[in-house]
Amino acid sequence: MIEVGTKVPDITFKTRVRDESIEGDNPFTWQDVTTADLFSEKRVVLFALPGAFTPTCSTFQLPGFDDLYSDFQNAGVDEIYCLSVNDSFVMNKWADWAKVRNVKMIPDGSGLFTSAIGMMVDKDNLGFGFRSWRYALLLNDGIVEQAFIEPGFTDNAEDDPYGESDPAAVLNYITGESPVKPKGKQLTLDLEDGIMNKDKLGAN
Ligand code: BEZ
Numbered sequence: 001m002i003e004v005g006t007k008v009p010d011i012t013f014k015t016r017v018r019d020e021s022i023e024g025d026n027p028f029t030w031q032d033v034t035t036a037d038l039f040s041e042k043r044v045v046l047f048a049l050p051g052a053f054t055p056t057c058s059t060f061q062l063p064g065f066d067d068l069y070s071d072f073q074n075a076g077v078d079e080i081y082c083l084s085v086n087d088s089f090v091m092n093k094w095a096d097w098a099k100v101r102n103v104k105m106i107p108d109g110s111g112l113f114t115s116a117i118g119m120m121v122d123k124d125n126l127g128f129g130f131r132s133w134r135y136a137l138l139l140n141d142g143i144v145e146q147a148f149i150e151p152g153f154t155d156n157a158e159d160d161p162y163g164e165s166d167p168a169a170v171l172n173y174i175t176g177e178s179p180v181k182p183k184g185k186q187l188t189l190d191l192e193d194g195i196m197n198k199d200k201l202g203a204n
Helices: 036-037 055-065 070-074 088-097 112-116 168-175
Strands: 011-018 028-034 044-047 079-086 104-107 120-122 128-133 135-140 143-149
Touching: 011 088, 011 135, 028 036, 036 044, 044 055, 044 168, 055 070, 055 079, 055 168, 070 168, 079 128, 088 104, 135 168, 143 168
Parallel strands: 044 079, 079 104
Antiparallel strands: 011 028, 044 135, 120 128, 135 143
């Protein structure tokens, strides 16, 4: 599992981007984007989650980071990236659907980045296959300045903790409002009925 002080691996992501030179209904083309393109000489937040369109990610994590973008910028963060083990078509559609304005999507469809940093888990219990564990990283020139990794890293997890990598918790850490890494609220998703169980909100 990736640790503070280590450099993220060199990976190339396959993205779909708009290309106005292409005529017709589908003016998109493939573009390779590397970790160097995304992270070099920048201070960025990268958050990763188990899947596009999943409830916690769509309802809280993605819009939360998107809404707090200017606060992150004021705190010295240049970019916020959302990574999932999904292909670029899915990530682009999710961003459109969620009306994302600021966060940039990283499609790690083959899971190369997620595997290389030791964050891949088997989610076969949900029919997901191999996906990313939920986490966020504060990266400075590609080096991990801080890691916000949800507890209980395991294959086929019975729940899906969400607290450490909550946008406000990450922002509080960066601004120094909580000098000790906050535990956040551990919001867990009841995977049996797929409903967010707010009774499971833990203490800070
Ligand atoms: C969620 O983010 O809500 C979620 C993640 C993985 C499996 C099911 C739901």
